[in-house]
Amino acid sequence: MDPIETRPVPQLTTVPTGDPRDRGGPAQPLLIVNNLQKHFPIRGGVLNRVVGKVRAVDDVSFNVMKGETLGVVGESGCGKSTLARLLMHLIDYDAGEVIFDGEAVGAMRGISMKDFRKAMQMVFQDSFSSLNPRLPIEDSIAYGPIVHGVAKAEAKATARELLAKVGLRPDLFAQRYPHELSGGQKQRVNIARALALQPRLLILDEAVSALDKSVEAQVLNLLRHLKRHFNLTYVFISHDLDVVQYISDRVLVMYLGEVVEIGPVDAIYSAPKHPYTRALLASRLSFDPEDRVEEPPLTGDPPNPIAPPSGCRFRTRCPMAEGICAEKVPPLGKWIDQLSHLAACHVEDPGSGHTMAGKTALSRPSPAPKHAPKAKLSA
Amino acid sequence: MTKISPVSTLSAAPVSALQPLVEVENLTVKFVSREATVNAVNGVSFVINPGEVLCIIGESGSGKSVTMRALMRLLPMNKTRIGGHMRVGEHEILKLTDRQLSTIRGSTISMIFQEPMTALDPVYTIGHQIAETVVRHEGCSYADGMKRALELLEFVKVPSAERRLKAFPHELSGGLRQRAMIAMALSCRPSLLLADEPTTALDATVQIQVLVLLRKLQVDMGMSMIFVTHDLGVAAQIADRVAVMYAGRIIESGPVKDVLMNPQHPYTRGMLASSVHSATRGEDIEAIPGSPPDMRRLSSGCAFAPRCAYADDACRAAIPPETVPGPGRTVCCFKAGATALAS
């Protein structure tokens, strides 16, 4: 611990000390994202002019602390996958900044793109295209180190070592091609590939969504163990609320390209502040057939991100929407530390002018416990 | 011109209440190619009573979708060998001519898919497609078909249905497309609706809407339904009875509450235990080890034995027979009910 660091840092997770790659100290967030924005132009017409834009990510700010797992949830089209690619710098952002361990990415005096690429890696959703079908898997894993100047033989040795770490015997699997692997095995290879550059931060974009449930559990266990083993920080993107609850320390909820709620996982799941988060939680399905949902918590689909509603983007589906919601964008509030629980809703802001502002506890239906306890299952 | 009945009196074609609507006996499906034979379904039997919802639960490759496609004979005939016997209503499915089959598809049996775009034609409007189906099966005029299409869209709770009639499939959101497909599937009052993971591709908030809608429609119309899913939560939400499939066999079946709350087969138990639903953060999930078996080379014993903590030599030697642990229940496991399983 740095002796100068005297201010107590409220933390959910213990930051492992002694990582030689650490620069900013334990209180320095590993990743700071400020006002990130990405609008995709829509071209059309005879002259291929820009006729509109998809507001995929709009003014998104958050921090990722060292050693934590930040879960990002939201429905399809909410911009969570675009966010992952923006963070990885696979696509350029229109505005905003990304700061990695105190150093701005790609800036003059900040961290170079080459070093950044080593420090941050991504695991893609298992799909037919997540691995090169023409390469043996050890070559896929060794590719990253080789382009960073590691000798070929050494990179392959590392690849085999990593295969063992993700639970695939190198003597059986190293020479195989992706089509000879099951979905779970392919995802293990994807994880090994991401680890090959010894990253500090791993972005997992729907990394277990395509897997069967029994295999999903194996991969989640593996991810937890790897995190400890390699001293990793995760940004875990998923549409599955149960998975996010299991793996995350903090959760960020997105809706139509915006952050609507962020906070510690228990706070979000036991006392959600934003009506959208409440609806998401109430949409989860219980395993108990007697605990059926009779009335859907929300009606309709999310609106089109090309022309999002004015003011609060959730207001078209919100049971508490009022005039103010159409006029003013609700602010998320100020992030102080890891324990901050913020929601971008006028009801949460006493001075917003919403009639329900301040008396939220009454109007807020608490989500019913959705879990069949373990004891009940094995009875 | 045939007079079509209004939607409010939509109900499934009358079937004798004495006998089950669907009887499947010892169904086997093999996919044969030069390289290998895939034993997709290996002796599946079940019955469904009128107005009952059967959920077939299984992971990818368990044969759940193939079973359902066999019921509608949607599998490519030149590469598929189907054995056993399937009856829906008074129709012996494997003995039908192609002509009879196309009459039954859509009227007696209807199907909805995971991806509505595969069932909807992108070049015609939603209204036109539903009307065409109605005209083909009921022989009414196109105008009446359109009228029925509008009623059906309202029936499946599509907002501003009149406007959506003229919409093309790609102009609708995922949830609306799914509703349009359901409307089309229901247009001729099928007595059996086959649903192949219709909510898997949908967002959580939309999935629950479609599930609630499907259950309501099923009750209102009194039709039977086979619902294929990999999600135990979806099964709990919609099923009357469930059948759990593994490696092309039903390894456990029974009323939904009994099976999900008191599973007997180690695989069903494993599925429930490995769900993140019940996991505690910071602890390992009780995952089922290993991968599903290769359907090209199935062992002679219980297919789950290599992944099962209770397996012994008897399990590896022979396929366990079906036993009845309780009323309406079946389980295929030598170890079911044994003390070894009680935890």
Next chain:
Amino acid sequence: MTDMSIGNASLLRLAEEEAPATKVRSYWQMVGYRLRYDYVTLFFAALIIAIVLMSIFAPWIAPKDPYKTSMAFRLKPIAFRDFWLGTDELGRDILSRLIYGGRMSLLMGLVPVVIATFIGGTLGVIAGFIGGSVNMMIMRTMDVFYAFPSILLAVAISGAMGGGMVNGMVALTLVFIPPLCRIAETATTQVRNLDFVEAARASGGSTLSIVGTHILGNVLGPIFIYASGLVSVSILIASGLSFLGLGVEPPNPDWGLMLSTLRQSIYVNPIVCALPGAMIFITSLSFNLVSDGLRQAMDVRM
């Protein structure tokens, strides 16, 4: 690696315990396995090899000198003395000319396709991978060539440049660059957007290294299949050029040229006249069928 030593025990429990049931096979091994049982393709591939060998070893195989004329034995029928396939209008041995003619026809069939595959493929991969305005420029230029039917274009180009074999081959190369470029561009655009290419970019791979490791392996297949189909077209157009007097010049033996000169004798000796046509037909059909067989064998879902 950080802390490679600790925690190994806990990771071991998560291992995937499975012996490989299948033999490890690379993509090309799979293709080979499939081809082994495709007897039609194998037969016509053997035919192509035979024709190629025949052309290469023509001086040793051909029974007579293909250039030696004889006023005495003009337009003789099949099996006339030791002229097994008869003679042409100048009394030259047809069999020897057919054997030698394979050299010209195969050269005219293969060389333009090989060069066009290289140039068109490179341009297409560049256009597909870089995209944007580079793509626009390359592909719009190709579109201009698409405006003309290929045979007309070939005739126009070699007509403008003058006859001769080299000019004919240049014309054919120019004709085949646009379709090959388009195939390469389409395949590259598809592969470029796949997750594993994104992953390679996220690993910090340079454009050249990504193209070499991840793109080429996945686009060469479709380009190769298409190019193999073009060989038969090339042989046909080359024969057409020779027939019109724009390709190979007399007295060189070439199937197209032979067809052209023998056509005047069609009423005298129809079977002998048809022989060069038959050779063109068989060669072009063989290339076509082998190309189809390759397409089927290489269409492996992975």
